Amino acid sequence: MKESILSWLKNRYPVDSVTEFAQKKKVPLFQGTIWYYFGGITLFLFLIQVATGILLLFYYRTGADQAYESVKFLMTKVHFGWLIRSIHSWAANLMVLSAFIHMFSVFFTRAYRKPRELTWITGMVLFLLAMAFGFSGYLLPWNELAFFATKVGTDIVGAVPFVGDFLLTLLRGGSDVTGATLSRFFGFHVALFPGIFTLFLVIHLAFVQVQGMSKPIGAKEEELKTMPFFPNFVLRDLLIWLIVLNVLAILAVFFPWELGAKADPFVPAPAGIRPEWYFMFMFQTLKMLPAHIAGLEGETVGVMAFAIAGIFWILIPFFDRSSQRGHKSKLLTYIGIIVVIFILVMTILGYTLS
């Protein structure tokens, strides 16, 4: 039976070249092999997001007078509704965390160096989209925290010189955060972003297949130990995915995601309001800036500084000449360490300072 199916396929498609290709791919074995798992973990969590997101769509209704109620209904009446939503929220956070680790490990191992510049750039696009997913999805339950987070976040976009007002209106669907904003964010979150994300994900993974796994910088080809990607590394990937799934289940069941109070545009922002953890370092930085810097508003300066730093970060493969020559520049390592410390310190301050 199996033989006949296989021969049927072989008569129509180049099956042999695919299996041959799969056997060729090797994963380098060295101190940094652990970092090769995080891209796959991020992918796995994305697949969970797609599955749970589609399930949530069956009950979710958009609109300022229905969104909160529909999520409440889902969490209180629908069988396992609380579990599906909790998994979706937790997996979102774990996915961003895993993407952070993946990104910084690629940075410190210089895996973005020639010929993989475009893999890094598509990865950065995916990373920014993951953040956009988080920001747009956060508003959909239409609760108090989400309402103010969206007000603040979109207002920050309004601080961009020249096009700020246009972008603000585009995002909010008007001058204020209203039901129109909710409809837009819903459209972004379930249609626009998934489409673009899938496209870039396919490109990102295709690049990895075409160029193979990156080798540690400065390693000699003949001295490098490797492991076949298929089946050895794939099986390890699957084991890690299973562990991640268990961690996710534990978090979702024992720390179910809260819904909070319904958004009300005529209630002051609650004390202790804070954004999701992956925006915390930016939020905290903006909080610490004075109202005016060099005659400009503080947040305009802050937003521009983050934007410039982000562009520099995306274009790192083109600035980093020494990695193209096969050695790590100390300066970039220090810059990377400073960035990590800055993010960590600002995040911790955000949670500890009143």
Add this chain to the structure above:
Amino acid sequence: MSQDFKRRTIVNWLLGGGVIAWLSAIFFPVLKYLQPPSIPEAVVSSVKAATVNELANNSSKIFKFGNKPGLLIKTPAGEWRAFTAICTHLDCIVQYRDDLEHIWCACHNGHYDLQGRNISGPPPRPLEEYDVNIQGKDVYVSKRT
């Protein structure tokens, strides 16, 4: 040769211009579509925000000023004050803190005094102040002209 070159240049310009016109014909409606139509709102210049006995000294309430929130305060000294409730920093809604006896924004820890002046934290500008008038038992708030 040069004749050919000239013709080719003209054709290229025509083609290029045609493509640009075609693209703008596609993107112009899309961009316009994404900008929501402005719905004219009745301009509110004065509203009844509270009744005289509603607030004790050193307390406040949020009232609707058209479709925007306003903050009505009765100071510890018993004076009425009204401001926009929208923080000048990043659009959050501010609140009156009776323990600090001034206005506070929870989002980024901004503080305003009882004149609405930004006194600490990130707010770049004072809050817009409204006029308060007592008419009989009602407290009216109106925009300053």
